[in-house]
Amino acid sequence: MPEKVYVGPYRPQLVEPERFELLVEGNRIIDAKIELGYMHRGIEKLFTTKTYMQSLALAERICGICSGIHTLCYAQTVEKLMNIEVPERAKYLRCVYMELERLHSHYLWFGILAHSLDEHKAFLKIMVERERVQDLLEYLTGNRMNYLINTIGGVRRDITPEKAEKIHRFLNESKSLSDYIMELLNDNGDFTRKTKGVGVLPREKALEVGAVGPTLRGSGVASDIRKDDPYAAYDELDFEVIVENDGDVRAKALVRAGETYESMKIIEQALDNLPSGEIVSERKEPKIGEEFGRTEAPRGELVYYIRSNGTNIPERVKVRTPSFANNFAILEMLRGETLENVRVIIESIDPCFACTDRVTVVDAKTGERNCMCLK
């Protein structure tokens, strides 16, 4: 007789609150449902009460961990609406800042993965080393998170030669952390044993549920917006899209570990080839119409849609965050797994529920729950 098991909403292992309803027979999960809403703030509605500039700060606060990429995606979409040409130097600087953010986000994920595998030594080691990225971002942008470095038409702070040197020094130091993570994943120890073959998401299923980012790349699909639809200066920089074919938690971890090396490569190239010139262009009036923009966030493809009526306040802003696309992959991965692995599987997509929280609509007659796509 199957029984229902509830996980959450407030579980200390996960950073954020959410609730999973699992249908379990014995120790096996037959079906899973997700219930969100503990982080819902009505952001898409708030967008229509602020000016384009003020909304930058709002876009950033959709998610504190990948805050920079939200402002970049928003700013790029508004730049299309306002028909602004971004200076070359700003494009390169954007790449530097966004790859630093990817590093901090991926390292945080490894920390949390180690935590959810009860590997406290690894957790502490990763978190200690990760402080370097945070200190560097604070030094470059003025805040540890929510740095508001991207603005409409460019970036707000330049990288001087002495700042560049500090970044180079950081890159040399942080390689050792990526090496340490790679070793953890390859040495056939506890880390490998607990993640190998767990939560397999086959290639076909990944495509079917519309997974994005490292979740999709871990299932053998080479999809990366930085390559497929280049923005900023990514078309002029040389990097590889990391793909793993196993589809399990370890494959997703390997993809992210590989990406940290690629990020360092991108930052080094961007700093070496930094063009001179302005870092921000002047803002213009938005045209009447709609625009669509996408970027590769640390968690996958991020999409913004903005409709303008010609005033300084947008008429409609729609955000499709990567975690929303990946949530369906969790449900797929949970089926057939045992209860001990629930935690690590949920963590494996790097869920960001602040990004993705929806309104749940309950049908009063039937009691049926449906998630609606309101940010």
Place this chain on the structure above:
Amino acid sequence: MGKISVYRFLSAGCNGCDVQVLECLVPRYKLAELNVEVVSNPEEANVLVLTGGVNIKGREELIKVYEKINPPKIVIAVGNCALTKEIFDKGYPMVGPPDQIVPVNFYVPGCPPRPQAIVKAVTQILGAKLEEKEDYWVTPEGFRGKHEFDRDKCIGCGACAQVCSSDAIDIIDEGEKRVVRINYGRCSFCAFCQDECPTQAIRLTREYHLLTNNRGTTYVTNDVNLLECASCGTFFFPQPQIDWALKRIIEEKVPKYLEFKDEILDAMKLCLKCRREIMNVKKAKKTLAELSAKARGS
């Protein structure tokens, strides 16, 4: 106070503060030496750390969690969302800030507060001493912290209040004074006010340790004198702004107006209402006189 067991609660925030709380556990901040640990069950905890502005769904959970916390039940609200809901204030699902739902003892402003600020707050609450020799206790150049006014430069124009992304700046006219009030407990530290200020009167300093036990004290204010209307006697416009505008328009931009300086000054001493009444009649008379002279001439 013996062992400190902290339970984290987050509802309707961006996650940033929660990660900062997590970072406090890193050994370099030495929280473990103070006997502080993070627990996974509210029944084992005696300190509750709140982040986020609390929405309808989180409200019930918050009350449930609060009841389970052991005495002395110290509640610390970390981050500006937990103080004032910050940028999400007008969001439809928001019911917070948390101190409207459960009693809160201490507030740590910031967006997000640095882990250093949280650690300092905890040590101050415990009355412990902390060694701050290392570099990371000092904020880097360009850090966006608590605001500071240059009292001589501020002209009270209110440009900062217009560009503020989270409605943290209020312009209050009281009698003969205009008060510009920045609520850094509601600020998102975007520094748009600093960028936009025409006289560079607002500066974000490197101060980050802003712990308080009263949400009503998180203000930085400046006041400027208002000009009295020469006709009806109401206070209507900041005096420094008129001086600034006159200097800018007449002396820097359009020197040919210099000979009308006194007339312009006179006109500016009238409030909008009086100006409309008096000046328009004068102008109308002048225009009529010009028209009649033209007609007679032809």
